Amino acid sequence: MQAHIIGGRYALRREIGHGGMGVVWEAFDQMLRRTVAIKRMAPQNVASAEARRRFAQEATTIARVRHEHIVQVHDYGIDQGSPFIVMELLEGEDLESRLRRVHQLPAAAVLSLLRQIGAGLDAASAAGIVHRDLKPANIFLARNACGESVKILDFGIGWTRHEGSDDPSSEPSSAQFGTPAYMSPEQVRGAIPHPLTDLWSLGVIAYRALTGHLPFSLSDVRALIVSICTDPFPMPSSFALDLPPGLDRFFERALAKDRSRRFQSARELVSAFAALCDAATRRAKILFVDDEPDIQLLLDLHFLKKTDRAAYELVFAANGQHALDELRRHPDIDVVVTDLNMPVMGGLALLERVPEVNPLARTVIVSAYGDMTNIRLAMNRGAFDFLIKPIDFQDLEATLVKTLRHVEEHRRKARSNEENEMLRRFTSAAVIERLRSHGPAGVAASEALEATVVFVDVHRFTRVARERPPAEATRVLNANFEVIVPELLAQGGIVDKFVGDAVMAVFHGPDHLDRALQACLSVRAQIETIAQRAGDDSPYAHGVCVGLSTGDVLAAGVGSHACGQLGYTVLGEAVNAAAHLARAALPGEILVEEAVCARARREVKFEAGGVRSVWPRSEPTPVYRVVRSEPSPPPLAEQPTVAT
Template identity: 60%
Template structure:
C-alpha cells in the first residue's frame, strides 16, 4: 500500500528512475499506473528534484496525446507519481514485432505524436528522451491513441534551477535517438525532440536506425558527422521524396530542420503523395449545385486527368480532406457554412498545407467578409452566381501561382546546397552590402582565430583516406557551431585547420569567448567519446586582432576567386596556433593587453613563431573574466572554463 490509498497489483515496467506498477486507487475506486522511485535514486537530492519536475511538467500538459498525471507525493521518504493506466503496447514492441510500418501507418502515428510534441513545446517543455519505448499505442475506441511517456529527463525552458544547469556537459537521452546538439551537450530546445522524431520515423519506415555503430564513441561521431543511407535505397518502392524529407528531418544544423511538429507531419504527408498526378482542387460549400457546376464546367479536364476535384460541405470536413490529400493546390470555399465557416477554415489551412491557396466564394452583398478574407491571406475571390469564364481564369491563375511557389521552394533547396560550397564570409558580405559592392576590397578591424587539430598529419598516414577525412569532419562539426554562435564567420578550412573571422562590435571579446567555448566542448566530447576517438587528438588555437584587408583574390580570367581576409593578424593567428600545445588558446601581447579584466590569462613563456626569428612572449587564455560575459560560460556549457586537453 502506497500513501494508504494505492494498492500495488503488479509490476508493469521500469523507467530511468523508477518502477511502474499497476495499482488500485482505494479512494476513487479506479485502476491507475503508479511510478515509485527506486531506493538508490531516492537518496539523491538531484534525482528527487528531477522526479518531481517530471510530475510537474506532465501535470501542466493536459493533452490527449500525453499521459495524464493524477497525483504526486512522498511515502516513507520515497517519491511516487500516479498516472492514468494504459492498455496496449509501446512503439518499440510494435517495431520489434513488425519491423517496418507502411508510410500511411507511420503518418497516422506521427499526426498524434506531433500534437503531443506541439503541446509540450508550446508550454516550454522539451522531452529529451523521445524514442519508440516512450511512444505508447493505447487501445481505445474506435482505434489506437498515441500517448507520450516518461518525461524523466525533461527540460523546462522557462525554469532555471541549479539542477537543470548541472545537466550541461552530461550525455542526456538514449544515444541512438540523440541529436547532434545533445551529443555536444548544449542548451536543449524543441528541435532536438524533432530530430528524435526523425530517427523514430526513419526506423519505422526502414526497420533500421539511420546512424549505427559498434560503440558509444563511434555512434556519437556518426550522429554528428556521417550521412544516413537514403531510405529509398533500403526499401524497394519507397519514393525518393522521402529521401528529401529526411534531409530536413535529420539535418545536422538545427536551422535546416523542420521548425515545428506541424511542419514535420505536413512534409511527411506530402512525401506520401509526391508522385503528382492531376492538379487537386478542393471545393468547400454546403450547396449541392456548386459541386454539380464544377463537375460540368471541367468535365473534359477531369476526363483527361488534368484536374481532380474533392468536395466537402463545411470547413471541418475540408480540413479532414486536406489531411487526406496533402498535395491539394487550390481551395475554393464558401464563407457561410455550418459547423465551421469559411473564414475560420481559411485561418487553419496554412498549418495543414502551406502551399495551397484559397479562393473565397460569396454573394456580392457580403463584400465585408470577402475583404476580411483577403486581409487574412485569401488568394482571390469569386462572386455568386459564379460566371464560368471567371471561374476558369481564377483557378488557372491560382494553379500557376502555386506552381511558382513550389518551384521557388525547390530553388531554395538548391541554393542551400550551393551555400555549403560558397564562402560564408562572402555570403555575409553580400547580405550586408549587396552583390554590387560585395567584392570590393576594404580595410577593417577584426579578430582572427585559427583552430588546428593537433598532429593530424600522422593520422592521414595511419588511417584509410575515408577514415581520416571522417575524423577531421567529426572535429569540425563540434568546432564550427561554437564559432558561429558567437558571431564568427568561418573564412575557410585549411587542411586540418579552421580559420574564423570576427568583425563588428566587441569582435575581440566574442572571438576569445568562442575559442574558450570550443576548447571546453572539444574536451567534453573527447571525454564522452573515449581516448581512442577522433576528438582525443586535441586542438591548438591561435588568436590575433588588428586591421585586415578583406576582398576577393585569385584569377578572374579563369573564374577562380576566393573572398578572404589578409594581414598581419591573420599570419600571427596562424603562427600562434602552430606554436600552441593541445588545449591552449595562445594570444600575443596585443590581445593580452586589450582583453585584460575581460579574460584571465597565464603566461605561456616564449615561443618560436617563425623559423629563425627570436622567441616572443605569448599568453594562454584560461577562462572568461567577470567583466566579459558574466556566468556565460558555465550557464551555457556547464564545463569549467579551465578544462584543457593536455
C-alpha cells in the same frame, strides 16, 4: 493477501513495467477512489543522491506542463525513504513494442503520430523543457474510447531553461546521457540542451517507423556517436519501399547535423510531412467558375464516366467573388477555368485577383468566338490559355494536361531557393554576404574592419594524414569540423576558409571579441566531451588547438581576374597572430595575446601561458590561456541508455 499501501493512500495491485530508474505499478487511490499508475524508484538507486534528484526532477518537470499528449502527474512523495510518482494509468503499448511487432507503419499512421508527439513537444518547449530521451519506448499508444492517443513518457533526464545559463561549461547534467541511436549530434557533444534536439529525435522515430531501419544503426555505441556526428544516413528511397516521394529531402532537413538547417518547430516538421502525404495521394484540383446552372452537372457527368482517368478534384463557383472565397478555402487549387462574362465579378477581374490569393495557380479563360477582343485582353493580362464555348471536352482535357504540366514546372522553380542552399555548403559565407550586400562587383572591393579572428586547428593531423588511408584521414578531419563549424556560426562567426587542418573564422560587429571567446569555449567543451564519450581511438581524441586575436583587419576580394579565380577574405596582423597562436597551442589550449585579456568584457578567466615561440624567426613572446572551470562528463556507460 493485504495490499501494500504507500504514501498512506495508494494500494499497490500489480507490477506493470520496470526499467533502470524504477518499477511501475498499477495502484488504487483510496482517497479519490480511482486507479492510477505509480512509479517507484528501483531499490538499488535509493541510496544515490543523484538518482533521487533525477527522480524528483521527472515529477516536477512533467507537472509543469498539462497537455493531452504528455502523461500527467497526480502526486509525488516518499514512502519509507523511497520516492514515488503517481501518474495517470494508461492502457495500451509503447511505440517500441509496436514497431518490433509490425516493423513498419504506413505514412498516414506516422503522420498521426507526428502530429500528436509534435503537439506535446511544442507544449514542453513553450514551458522551457527539453525531453532529451525521446524514443519509441517513451512514446505510449494509449487506448481510449476514441481509439489511440499518444502520450510522451519519462522526463527523467529532461532539462529546463532555468537549470543552466548559455554557457556550455555550466551545463549541470552532463552525466545524463540518453539513448545514443536517437540523439542529435549536439546532444552527444554535450551542448546546452535545445528543443531542436528533441526534433532530431522525432525525425529518427519517423525514419524508423517508415523504413523499419534506424538512420544510424551501429551496434558499438562509441562508433555510433562518431557516425551521428559525421556520416550521412541511407536515404529512404534506397530501401526500395513504397514511400511517399520527397521523403529524402524531408529527412535531409529533419536530420541535418547543423541544427539551424532543421525544421525550427514541431509544427513546421509536421506540416512538411503532411504536405508529402497529401502530394502522394492528392488529385489535381480544378476550380470551374461559371454562372450557368448546368455546368457543374455536365462536368461531373463527364469526368464520372472516365473512372480510369479520374485524376481531377473539381471545385465550383458561380462568379469571381465566390471563386476568390474558394481559392482561400482550397489553397492547393492548381488551375482556375473561368468564364469571362459573369455577374458580381467577371473573368477579367478574377484573373487579376487570382495571383494575390494563389500565385502558383494558372487561369484558363472560357468565352464565345465573338468575344475575341476580351480574350486577347485576358491573354495580355496573364491568362495561360483559353477555351471556346460550347466547351469541347476533348479540348478541355488537353488544355488541363498542358496547364497542369506548366503548374508543376512553376512549383519546381518556386522550390529552387531551397535547392540553392546547396551553394552555401561549398561557397565562403563571406563571399555570399558580400554578394548580398554589394552585388558581384562588391566582391573585389575592400574595407577596413575591427574584428576578431579565430583559428581552430586539429592537433597533429599531419601525422594522421601520413599514417592512415586517405578516406579515413579525411573522415577524422571532417568529424572535427562538424563539431567546430556549427559552434562558430552559432555565435555569429563567418567561416572564412579551411586552411589545411584548421578552420579560420571571423567575428565582427557588436561584441565580436566576446562572441568569439564564447564560441572557442564551446568548441573546446564539446570536443572534450565527445572525445571522452567516443573513446581514445575516435576522431576527436586528437584535440583542438585554438588561436585568437583581435584588431583591425582588411576585408578584401583577392585573386586573379584573368583566371576567374576570386575570393573574399580578411588580411592583417590579427589574422597572422591567430594562425601563429594556434600553431603554438597545445591540445585543448585557447591562446591569446595580452591585448585580448584587457579588452574582453565577459567573465572569462585568463592565465599566463608562459613564453612561446609564436612568430617565426622572432624572440619568444608571452601568451595567455583562456580557462574556465568545466565539469568533465563521466565515462560512457556500456549500456546504450542510462535512463528509463
